Amino acid sequence: MPLTESLRDDILASVPSLRAFAISLSGNGDRADDLVQETLLRALANIDSFQPGSNLPAWLFTILRNLFRSDYRKRRREVEDAEGNYAKTLKTQPAQNAHLEFEEFRVALDKLPQDQREALILVGASGFSYEDAAAICGCAVGTIKSRVNRARSKLAALLYVDGAEDFGPDETVRAVIGGNG
Amino acid sequence: MKDVKSPASKNTTPGKGGLNAEIQSRIGHQLRAMYDDVVRQGVPERFAELIRKLDVPEDISQVGDNGGSNEQNGRE
Numbered sequence: 001m002p003l004t005e006s007l008r009d010d011i012l013a014s015v016p017s018l019r020a021f022a023i024s025l026s027g028n029g030d031r032a033d034d035l036v037q038e039t040l041l042r043a044l045a046n047i048d049s050f051q052p053g054s055n056l057p058a059w060l061f062t063i064l065r066n067l068f069r070s071d072y073r074k075r076r077r078e079v080e081d082a083e084g085n086y087a088k089t090l091k092t093q094p095a096q097n098a099h100l101e102f103e104e105f106r107v108a109l110d111k112l113p114q115d116q117r118e119a120l121i122l123v124g125a126s127g128f129s130y131e132d133a134a135a136i137c138g139c140a141v142g143t144i145k146s147r148v149n150r151a152r153s154k155l156a157a158l159l160y161v162d163g164a165e166d167f168g169p170d171e172t173v174r175a176v177i178g179g180n181g
Numbered sequence: 182m183k184d185v186k187s188p189a190s191k192n193t194t195p196g197k198g199g200l201n202a203e204i205q206s207r208i209g210h211q212l213r214a215m216y217d218d219v220v221r222q223g224v225p226e227r228f229a230e231l232i233r234k235l236d237v238p239e240d241i242s243q244v245g246d247n248g249g250s251n252e253q254n255g256r257e
Binding site for chain 1: 201204205207208209211212213214215216217218219220221222223224225227228229231232235
């Protein structure tokens, strides 16, 4: 469909969640914004292939996800970079304790395999249905479900080893965060 | 499917997939907190500008308030 004003507004309205998705995937604010920019340019260049009435956010997320994937194959992301740069992208710094907990979570998330991380983010944070997430990732619904489950299990193992009442990071995570522990 | 450490007896009933429901909800909460933090930042000027500059066919658009063009610096 041609680019109408309302479609343009809808694209604009999707930018905040596209950024959140990009940062969650890449762990790097600068790269994430480049990714969003490239996504927008590509979407606008191919706007004719967008089906009116279909799910615009899902369409945009698919473009971003594919861009990230092809980019990812070229250069492997650097974990140390993810730790430092992510915090800088936040306008509101969480309080000290919350911040540490937040970093732990970020580091744990980075340890997930790519497939699992994106599935978890799409379903657990972006709020897509399993069906939409499957379409975005180009796989079966059942595959998405099992990726999300495995992602949750792994995060739980990394963050909350002994159960809910034992709320400390495990040694590996602590070592990665502290660097000197 | 990977086994999470077998739930210790002190734990209450494990939820689906052997995961305690409380842990599940904590993970979900953390994930959304991280994500929403970025969403709340809104649309950076860089992207608003990029999208605003695009031409919309004339018959549909009549962008009234296009006068105050302050695009002296599109990129930083």
